[in-house]
Amino acid sequence: MIHEVDEVLKSLLKSGALTGSGIDVAFEAPTRDWAARRNAPVVNSYLYDIREDVGRRQRGQMPVRDQDDVVVKRRRPPRWFRLSYLVTAWTKTPQDEHRLLSAVLATLLPHEALAPSELPESLGALGLSVPLTVAGVHTESRSLAEIWSALGGELKPSLDLVVTVPFPAFPDYEAGPPVTEGATVLVGGLEGDPPMSTGRSHRPHQVAAARAARRKALGRKDATDRRTGRQ
Numbered sequence: 441m442i443h444e445v446d447e448v449l450k451s452l453l454k455s456g457a458l459t460g461s462g463i464d465v466a467f468e469a470p471t472r473d474w475a476a477r478r479n480a481p482v483v484n485s486y487l488y489d490i491r492e493d494v495g496r497r498q499r500g501q502m503p504v505r506d507q508d509d510v511v512v513k514r515r516r517p518p519r520w521f522r523l524s525y526l527v528t529a530w531t532k533t534p535q536d537e538h539r540l541l542s543a544v545l546a547t548l549l550p551h552e553a554l555a556p557s558e559l560p561e562s563l564g565a566l567g568l569s570v571p572l573t574v575a576g577v578h579t580e581s582r583s584l585a586e587i588w589s590a591l592g593g594e595l596k597p598s599l600d601l602v603v604t605v606p607f608p609a610f611p612d613y614e615a616g617p618p619v620t621e622g623a624t625v626l627v628g629g630l631e632g633d634p635p636m637s638t639g640r641s642h643r644p645h646q647v648a649a650a651r652a653a654r655r656k657a658l659g660r661k662d663a664t665d666r667r668t669g670r671q
Contacts, residue, residue, distance in 0.1 A: 456543075457544075465483050470526075493521065498517035516609035518568070518609055556568065572603055
């Protein structure tokens, strides 16, 4: 899942304002050694934090449908994870780095969410959009200064990019075959009559009403027979 998000970001960062610029996109940690080895302008997207977005966690099951819209499986809702990237620009002069960061910002801002069609097959199959947040409020437990200190480098201008992606929860459960026929209720006859099939489904109160009407009709018939016998 993470490597697929990397590919999406790489394709995204090379589009927009950076189309045709030839700027490379790297995902290595921007340490002093890495900075010393580079010999061309580059945009670095360093993944520094992975944690679950517990506010998006859901319970229960989700239906999985086939091409005929029939439920064939059920699965647990996906778990959402926030991937935080430290995006920096590396050139020979600060002015060029600022221009490059400006181009990156202009490229990312229109993409508040990535549609399923823009995602790799495994992510797009979930049918969920992936939100992107760029240069938002930094709310993680580690500050950017602490991250740069851990990398052993000097603080540089950077963009904080957060991609919140769904991760499938396994396993899937097979669903039973779909119901294609209605229920049939057999109503027991009165006074030894054989059960009669209604041929269609009834609700309990409908069955009770039918039995009451039959008893009432039989009562009227008995009363008529008694009067006829006295005459």
